[in-house]
Amino acid sequence: MAEHEIQKVESEFPCAIVRPSMIIGALKEPIPGWTISKNGAQGFIMGAAKGVIRRLPVRKELVYDYIPIDIVVNNILAAGFHAGITKTKTVEIYHCTSSTRNPFCWAMIEDDVNDYLNEYPLMSAIWYPHLTFVPYIWLFKISALFVHFLPAIFLDQLLRMTGGRPILWRLHTNVNASLVRLKPFIFNEWKFHADKSDELFQWLSKQDQEDYNMNFANDSWPEIFKSMVIGARIYLNQEPLKNLEAARKKNKVLKAIHYGSQALGYIIICIGFSYIFNMPLPIAAGIIPLLFIGQSYI
Numbered sequence: 001m002a003e004h005e006i007q008k009v010e011s012e013f014p015c016a017i018v019r020p021s022m023i024i025g026a027l028k029e030p031i032p033g034w035t036i037s038k039n040g041a042q043g044f045i046m047g048a049a050k051g052v053i054r055r056l057p058v059r060k061e062l063v064y065d066y067i068p069i070d071i072v073v074n075n076i077l078a079a080g081f082h083a084g085i086t087k088t089k090t091v092e093i094y095h096c097t098s099s100t101r102n103p104f105c106w107a108m109i110e111d112d113v114n115d116y117l118n119e120y121p122l123m124s125a126i127w128y129p130h131l132t133f134v135p136y137i138w139l140f141k142i143s144a145l146f147v148h149f150l151p152a153i154f155l156d157q158l159l160r161m162t163g164g165r166p167i168l169w170r171l172h173t174n175v176n177a178s179l180v181r182l183k184p185f186i187f188n189e190w191k192f193h194a195d196k197s198d199e200l201f202q203w204l205s206k207q208d209q210e211d212y213n214m215n216f217a218n219d220s221w222p223e224i225f226k227s228m229v230i231g232a233r234i235y236l237n238q239e240p241l242k243n244l245e246a247a248r249k250k251n252k253v254l255k256a257i258h259y260g261s262q263a264l265g266y267i268i269i270c271i272g273f274s275y276i277f278n279m280p281l282p283i284a285a286g287i288i289p290l291l292f293i294g295q296s297y298i
Helices: 002-008 041-050 069-086 113-119 137-161 168-186 195-203 206-211 221-236 241-277 287-297
Strands: 016-020 022-024 055-057 066-068 092-096 132-134
Touching: 016 069, 022 041, 022 069, 041 113, 041 221, 055 137, 066 069, 069 092, 069 195, 092 195, 113 221, 132 137, 137 168, 221 241
Parallel strands: 016 092, 022 066, 055 132
Antiparallel strands: none
């Protein structure tokens, strides 16, 4: 609707429209990883760093169109400048996207994202951070029951007892509800051509290209996401890097508790399995590999 309104006045003064895809933290300006938005990828990273988001519903082989905020801002400035200089009488439309210029898929960072989360942990984390990609909504909902909702009940009750405000149950409920609306965008590949934005960049002078960079075709997505993890830590979770060493020590404790609780859970399940089916405990222990494999999927 907004674009139609702009078209109504295109003959009166120069107009340009920039259509960004999913905006993420800054590539370079004001500094790498800068963000104030909790939407999209950096929102998931924020929750994963806290230890409360442990599953991400994505198809890791699909292309997802993310674009850094500073590329979007520079594209807007350049588009307005071009429209003003050329005195265009029709609306100029630019796609500010990455899917055909520097395509991203989650498989690119699958082996790195948890390393980044543990390299830059939070002092305020409530559990050991570990993010797993889940390729189906139904599988995500099953998984969320065990790793999101059951812990949320316990932690929200703990918050009530200590005078805090319970938020985790509501958080995960809202996420699950939004998946119905977001499913077409999460599990389908969308590609947007940005040829006109590339032409606009080439139209700029060499100095303007340096000052208002719109080209990130050669930038590394793992490095971009590493900057986003740091940016989410500093700007969304409000934790300065000066407490990083203390946070890493706490993270080691959380890691021990995480794997210790998993081992205890396996032992309890084996004992219960042995009791229910009246079989020797060593034989019942054979279920552990199956539990481990199942846990890796959910």
